[in-house]
Amino acid sequence: MEDHLGAADVQPLPLAPQKSQAAYGVKHDVPARLRKILSLADFETAARGFLPRPLYGYISGAAEDELSLAANRSAFERLKFRPKVLVDVARRSQATTIFGRTYASPFGIAPVGISAISAYRGDVALAQAAQGEQIPAIMSGTSLIPMETVHAAAPGTWFQAYLPGDAARRDALIDRVQAAGFATLVVTVDIPVWANRENNVRTGFSMPLRPSLRLAMDGLTRPRWLCGTFLRTLIQHGMPHFENSFATRGAPMLSASAIRDTTGRDHLSWEDIARIRARWSGNLVIKGILHADDARRAASIGADGIIVSNHGGRQLDGAVEPLQVLPEICEAVGDDLVVMMDSGVRRGADVLKALALGARFVFVGRPFMYAAAVGGEAGVRHAIGLLRDEVDRNMAMLGARSVEEVTSDVLA
Numbered sequence: 282m283e284d285h286l287g288a289a290d291v292q293p294l295p296l297a298p299q300k301s302q303a304a305y306g307v308k309h310d311v312p313a314r315l316r317k318i319l320s321l322a323d324f325e326t327a328a329r330g331f332l333p334r335p336l337y338g339y340i341s342g343a344a345e346d347e348l349s350l351a352a353n354r355s356a357f358e359r360l361k362f363r364p365k366v367l368v369d370v371a372r373r374s375q376a377t378t379i380f381g382r383t384y385a386s387p388f389g390i391a392p393v394g395i396s397a398i399s400a401y402r403g404d405v406a407l408a409q410a411a412q413g414e415q416i417p418a419i420m421s422g423t424s425l426i427p428m429e430t431v432h433a434a435a436p437g438t439w440f441q442a443y444l445p446g447d448a449a450r451r452d453a454l455i456d457r458v459q460a461a462g463f464a465t466l467v468v469t470v471d472i473p474v475w476a477n478r479e480n481n482v483r484t485g486f487s488m489p490l491r492p493s494l495r496l497a498m499d500g501l502t503r504p505r506w507l508c509g510t511f512l513r514t515l516i517q518h519g520m521p522h523f524e525n526s527f528a529t530r531g532a533p534m535l536s537a538s539a540i541r542d543t544t545g546r547d548h549l550s551w552e553d554i555a556r557i558r559a560r561w562s563g564n565l566v567i568k569g570i571l572h573a574d575d576a577r578r579a580a581s582i583g584a585d586g587i588i589v590s591n592h593g594g595r596q597l598d599g600a601v602e603p604l605q606v607l608p609e610i611c612e613a614v615g616d617d618l619v620v621m622m623d624s625g626v627r628r629g630a631d632v633l634k635a636l637a638l639g640a641r642f643v644f645v646g647r648p649f650m651y652a653a654a655v656g657g658e659a660g661v662r663h664a665i666g667l668l669r670d671e672v673d674r675n676m677a678m679l680g681a682r683s684v685e686e687v688t689s690d691v692l693a
């Protein structure tokens with residue numbers, strides 16, 4: 282079902298040349314301030330010291346007791362590899378083709394809301410880094426830069442929508458995404474109601490942020506973020522607003538009284554997705570699937586792909602980790618749609634474990650957001666490079682020459 286292709290999705294991309302062995306270890310081609318960052322985990326440590334407490338808490342946190350957040354990691358840790366040796370892997374490649382487009386790696390950037398408050402021009406930085414490194418970035422619909430601006434800066438970007446409850450507003454939003462030129466629409470379906478994220482209440486985070494002495498103090502203790510991200514944004518672009526939840530501009534990000542209209546999503550159903558399928562001519566991806574029946578349903582209404590995801594543990598606490606259900610979901614839908622996943626991917630080894638269980642593609646959320654916060658576009662490019670090198674090294678050690686060779690056979 283890969284026939285809904287837009288112009289931006291069919292241009293062939295030249296693949297990046299493979300890294301030489303000398304490229305492993307200290308990276309001299311990245312800015313000096315990023316050279317001590319050796320893994321995605323290092324970006325989290327750096328971001329904790331860079332971001333005000335409510336913002337770091339918003340990104341790192343999850344729902345209730347954070348059981349699903351922890352399970353996402355332990356699921357990867359439980360899986361072990363069974364490498365094959367003495368395979369000639371000199372000509373290996375991690376290039377992956379989905380929706381008619383070849384990407385340089387089998388991973389992309391998951392949608393992360395309000396990224397432009399944590400990173401200067403966050404959505405643009407993420408999208409341009411992805412474009413430069415030939416991977417997809419999914420722009421969040423809960424974002425503070427107009428989608429048209431992001432698409433113009435990086436035309437291969439995918440757009441993620443939370444569907445408005447009201448049908449007329451829903452149609453208008455879809456029409457706007459189409460008019461902006463996006464080729465791939467990701468509809469996130471695991472948020473019928475707001476999740477219970479107690480950590481946000483504890484740290485004083487809300488959307489919009491409410492001005493308070495406490496918030497001001499939190500900002501003042503992070504002067505690099507205050508000057509380099511927040512004040513710079515205010516001076517150069519004015520107060521950020523929720524730009525893309527509807528066809529028209531929404532509430533400001535910082536306000537004593539403004540309220541974001543997110544009501545009425547709890548009555549959405551598969552019929553609404555079917556109507557979107559009829560209206561949207563590009564690739565349609567449904568994000569937040571954890572049940573094989575739902576995966577079959579997505580295929581039957583003509584979706585092109587699904588992202589198996591528990592939203593990084595941020596919605597239903599106790600929701601199963603995607604790795605656990607991937608094999609049965611892949612079995613259920615076969616080649617009817619492109620099965621992708623996210624939640625808990627932190628290493629190249631994790632990317633390969635997800636592929637081995639049947640995913641065609643993997644997305645990563647928090648780590649790329651941390652990279653954008655501390656290093657902007659260069660930071661995200663460095664993060665992509667680290668993950669790419671890990672995939673490349675591990676493919677060599679597994680004896681896999683292509684992503685097609687990363688099957689359940691590589692797992693113990």
Ligand SMILES: Cc1cc2nc3c(=O)[nH]c(=O)nc-3n(C[C@H](O)[C@H](O)[C@H](O)COP(=O)(O)O)c2cc1C
Pocket residue numbers: 339340341353391392393394395421422423441469568590591592593594595623624625626644645646647648650
């Ligand atoms: C701070 C933050 C904001 C997010 N905002 C969105 C969003 O706007 N839309 C969406 O579909 N998913 C959103 N997600 C979920 C991610 O797209 C993704 O499913 C999740 O982060 C994957 O887990 P990981 O962070 O462990 O990689 C958000 C995640 C985080 C951490």
